[in-house]
Amino acid sequence: MGKTLYEKIWDMHLVAQAGTDNLIYIDRHLIHEVTSPQAFSGLEEKGRTLRCPKRTFATMDHSISTRSLALDACGPANQLQLRTLQDNCQKYGVELFPVGHQKQGIVHVIGPELGLILPGMTVVCGDSHTATHGAFGALAFGIGTSEVEHVFATQTLKQGKAKTMRVQVDGKLSIGATAKDIILAIIGKIGHAGATGYVLEYSGSAIEALSMEERMTICNMSIEAGAKAGLIAPDQITFDYLEGRERAPKGQDWHDALACWKTLKSDSDAQFDRVVRLKAEDIKPQVTWGTNPGQVIAVDEAIPAPESFTDPVSRESAVKALQYMGLTPGQKLSEVPVSHVFIGSCTNSRIEDLRAAAKVAARGKVASGVNAIVVPGSAAVKQQAEAEELDKIFTEAGFEWRLPGCSMCLGMNDDILKAGDRCASTSNRNFEGRQGRGARTHLVSPAMAAAAALAGHFVDVREFEQ
Ligand SMILES: CC(C)[C@H](C(=O)O)[C@@H](O)C(=O)O
Numbered sequence: 001m002g003k004t005l006y007e008k009i010w011d012m013h014l015v016a017q018a019g020t021d022n023l024i025y026i027d028r029h030l031i032h033e034v035t036s037p038q039a040f041s042g043l044e045e046k047g048r049t050l051r052c053p054k055r056t057f058a059t060m061d062h063s064i065s066t067r068s069l070a071l072d073a074c075g076p077a078n079q080l081q082l083r084t085l086q087d088n089c090q091k092y093g094v095e096l097f098p099v100g101h102q103k104q105g106i107v108h109v110i111g112p113e114l115g116l117i118l119p120g121m122t123v124v125c126g127d128s129h130t131a132t133h134g135a136f137g138a139l140a141f142g143i144g145t146s147e148v149e150h151v152f153a154t155q156t157l158k159q160g161k162a163k164t165m166r167v168q169v170d171g172k173l174s175i176g177a178t179a180k181d182i183i184l185a186i187i188g189k190i191g192h193a194g195a196t197g198y199v200l201e202y203s204g205s206a207i208e209a210l211s212m213e214e215r216m217t218i219c220n221m222s223i224e225a226g227a228k229a230g231l232i233a234p235d236q237i238t239f240d241y242l243e244g245r246e247r248a249p250k251g252q253d254w255h256d257a258l259a260c261w262k263t264l265k266s267d268s269d270a271q272f273d274r275v276v277r278l279k280a281e282d283i284k285p286q287v288t289w290g291t292n293p294g295q296v297i298a299v300d301e302a303i304p305a306p307e308s309f310t311d312p313v314s315r316e317s318a319v320k321a322l323q324y325m326g327l328t329p330g331q332k333l334s335e336v337p338v339s340h341v342f343i344g345s346c347t348n349s350r351i352e353d354l355r356a357a358a359k360v361a362a363r364g365k366v367a368s369g370v371n372a373i374v375v376p377g378s379a380a381v382k383q384q385a386e387a388e389e390l391d392k393i394f395t396e397a398g399f400e401w402r403l404p405g406c407s408m409c410l411g412m413n414d415d416i417l418k419a420g421d422r423c424a425s426t427s428n429r430n431f432e433g434r435q436g437r438g439a440r441t442h443l444v445s446p447a448m449a450a451a452a453a454l455a456g457h458f459v460d461v462r463e464f465e466q
């Protein structure tokens with residue numbers, strides 16, 4: 001029987017096995033200021049060294065301000081976290097991209113951008129959106145702080161083997177629908193816990209047609225369906241993206257790597273534990289209405305009534321979500337006003353996202369009373385956007401143009417929403433309190449977010465694209 005891509009990468013990295021316990025080798029370890037301090041302290045207490053500093057890369061992204069380069073801009077606790085990362089990286093010989101550095105940015109944006117993430121690798125980070133890197137055909141997943149310490153000390157990780165689910169999306173996307181809408185539609189279909197225990201492999205003609213940045217948007221949200229990781233088999237689009245990147249292999253090494261990467265796909269007779277199919281033509285621009293990413297509808301649908309859910313748990317969850325979100329069943333999204341718009345996060349802060357948002361932003365002005373910000377995912381994205389004068393389009397339309405970082409994606413810095421604020425956000429989580437206590441988050445694509453900023457309420461981006 002053939003193997004799935006997951007099984008191939010797994011077998012390439014299996015170091016030891018005893019019963020159901022497996023030890024796998026880790027090729028890349030990405031770290032940031034939030035989940036690394038206790039792991040470094042653990043090493044220190046046990047008198048251990050960092051096994052492979054050269055496989056470890058650090059950035060500052062969560063606890064920083066995107067208004068100022070000052071490390072103390074978000075208060076003393078955040079400053080301490082950032083200083084601790086600096087000290088630890090220096091002490092253990094880890095390359096750090098600090099605030100102000102030309103390679104700094106959100107951990108899941110800079111890794112691929114620098115060519116640090118390659119097909120067939122195992123990649124971990126103490127961060128749940130590590131699945132982003134699966135877009136390269138790398139087995140990438142988030143780990144807890146004690147596991148971060150384990151990887152520091154041994155460059156290996158104890159892992160259980162996951163089940164496999166193929167998510168096949170065939171056909172051609174209609175106008176106005178994006179990679180973000182594909183992944184929201186997938187999560188809407190399988191549910192926010194529907195992929196628990198699985199590694200997803202996205203395939204089909206609609207996935208193959210996506211750029212690397214779009215594939216990253218898809219894989220980024222695998223965890224929002226409960227999956228361990230999400231994978232897309234590498235192909236010519238992957239190789240073209242990587243060729244010439246700063247840390248990608250060069251010369252003969254590149255050719256050798258390419259020969260190996262071309263074998264990284266699921267065999268035609270590989271067995272998946274589950275297969276889910278979607279038609280790209282059916283996917284319309286999506287907006288979440290609830291407090292998990294699976295509570296999502298197409299922009300032209302009405303807010304659902306809890307009674308429409310047959311499963312009692314989903315019904316109960318819908319009641320709570322509608323209450324928290326201040327929405328009523330049957331309401332149209334175009335009747336829902338937004339107070340904030342956030343274009344950014346590791347889901348949608350890359351150059352193609354900003355281009356898509358700018359295209360819409362160029363058609364009007366931010367509605368009065370709406371506070372809209374655009375936060376590039378990395379210093380490199382910011383620089384590229386400025387070279388294309390996207391920043392001018394945004395600021396002329398009334399958006400704020402920021403420095404790179406996680407920003408309003410989660411309330412860990414100086415972009416925290418107040419209770420009752422309602423945000424159209426290109427990020428990946430709409431949990432209660434995610435952007436601030438009592439704040440309401442609706443997940444959308446960059447173009448849909450920009451359109452909501454101009455209209456002052458949710459609007460079908462297809463109206464702007466005619
Ligand atoms: C702070 C960090 C540990 C967290 C995560 O693991 O994902 C954050 O990035 C998030 O998106 O909630």
Ligand code: SF4
Binds near residue numbers: 061106129405406427
């Ligand atoms: S942008 Fe948001 S989801 Fe991504 S790493 Fe930062 S906080 Fe987590």
